[in-house]
Amino acid sequence: MRLEYTQEDLNFREEVRQFLAEKLPAHISKAVKAGRMPAREDYITWQKILVEKGWAVHTWPKEYGGSGFTPFQKHIFEEECVKAGAPELPPFGLNMLGPVLIAFGSEEQKAHYLPRILNCDDWWCQGYSEPGSGSDLASLKTKAVREGDHYIVNGQKTWTTMGQYADWIFCLVRTSSSGKPQEGISFLLIDINTPGVEMRPIITIEGGHEVNEVFFSDVKVPAGNLVGEENKGWTYAKYLLQHERVGIAGVAAAKEGLKKLKRIAAETDAGDGTMLIDDPAFATRIANVELDLMAMELTNLRVLAQAQAGGAPGAESSMLKIKGSVIRQEISDLLRRAVGPYALPFMPELELPGSNEEPIGPDGANSFAGHYFNRRKYSIYGGSNEIQRNIISKMILGL
Incomplete structure (x- = not known):
């Protein structure tokens, strides 16, 4: 098992350092090093720079726009970005939803959403936790009822990070109450601008606005926004969380x-x-x-x-x-x-x-x-x- 860097890895480190020195905007680096949260447009600027280089996302295959980095190159890249003061890109579209769509989404979903995630056309947030359903996520109560070609969604999500910036939210919803709680959950994509969606800020203990709560009142969601199979969302949720936990x-x-x-x-x-x-x-x-x-x-x-x-x-x-x-x-x-x-x-x-x-x-x-x-x-x-x-x-x- 290799636990040291090869010469190729070291050469790659130098390439990353040079790229960051030339391309990372100074005002963004200064804000990050001072402990400030960058503005939404700064995140977008940096992501577009990385997309142009082909280095924006490391959890996707190259054919979908992934960097093609080896695991060691990904580790080196992240180290050098932190040293240089580059902002960590919001993970919700790139590192959470993207891999789920690639693994379980339809060809139509991949063709539509993946380029829009890369190009920053859509900013995503995560709809998992609910009041009373955080660590015990399988007890979630947000309900989606199928009516013809749509689902009608009612419920509440909380601790929605950067939801105030988001255009879309990927949600775990309950589509069945039979069997084990995990067996009745589905994975749904919801446009935040849909009537019936309300985003409210949560001000955290240090005074920041990073998280939110989201309310769904008779929200009409096209059935085509279901990822994978109905009632199989728990499998997709676990797959997503494996990617998230390593990054944490x-x-x-x-x-x-x-x-x-x-x-x-x-x-x-x-x-x-x-x-x-x-x-x-x-x-x-x-x-x-x-x-x-x-x-x-x-x-x-x-x-x-x-x-x-x-x-x-x-x-x-x-x-x-x-x-x-x-x-x-x-x-x-x-x-x-x-x-x-x-x-x-x-x-x-x-x-x-x-x-x-x-x-x-x-x-x-x-x-x-x-x-x-x-x-x-x-x-x-x-x-x-x-x-x-x-x-x-x-x-x-x-x-």
Whole structure:
């Protein structure tokens, strides 16, 4: 099993670095490095640059517009993008819906939706979680009733990330109440501009507007928007979540966050004339998270090597999701502690597109408290860590 880079991989890393230096707009990089959420048009600008290069999406076959990257090249590309301050493209169309359509969609659906996802003609969001149906997703209640050539949809979705930007939403809906709960779920594509769809903002604890709740009241959806077979949506949902959970590990982002943490700790006075990084208690926490991150990266490389050999992620995706979320939460906590009072004046308006104010403190420290609070969600979304442990115990231990 190969766990090191070949010369070809190293050459590819240099190609990526040169591309980012030449093509990544400076104002986008500056916003990302300062901890600000880019504007919608910035995401679109960057995606179009990547599409022109053929590097926008790595989970699709080349014939559909995929990059053709090997798993190791994908890992290298993501690392270099984080270092350069490139925004992570919203995954909902590219990395979630796209693979589902390629695997289970009709030829008509693939021909229509996939080019529009690539070209940013459609911005997608995800309609999975509901009030009372998050980790226990199979208990969802949003209902779709077939009437002739349409489904009539009623219900509610919540925690809909970037839904305020979206044109379309892919939803899990209940089309049957017989049998096991998982057996009556279908996968439906819904135009958000359809009468009866209402999007309401949810303001998160740090003051940001990232998530939303969506209400469906007698929404009429063409039957042709059903992906795959009716009542088989649970299979497609699990397929989608496997892709999502590996990405949540965020190895590249964690490595860059750790580098920033160590730099700040080395430049911060602990109050007694020594630097914070020399404080035994703080240094121990940095060392522990660094060791955990090194172990996670090796696990990630093992998964990549298996994928290179034609394998598919199983319980490993849940392991990476658990460990990745815990590590990134710990780094966020340590960053907040390292800058002390500079993290206190968190002002969300400084992260809004068009702000002409510079963040306060070292490396945009005023955003650290907000990031700390926001990242508490990492151990919940994409399947809570408790549920992931159940998956691991079932797949590996047979419990």
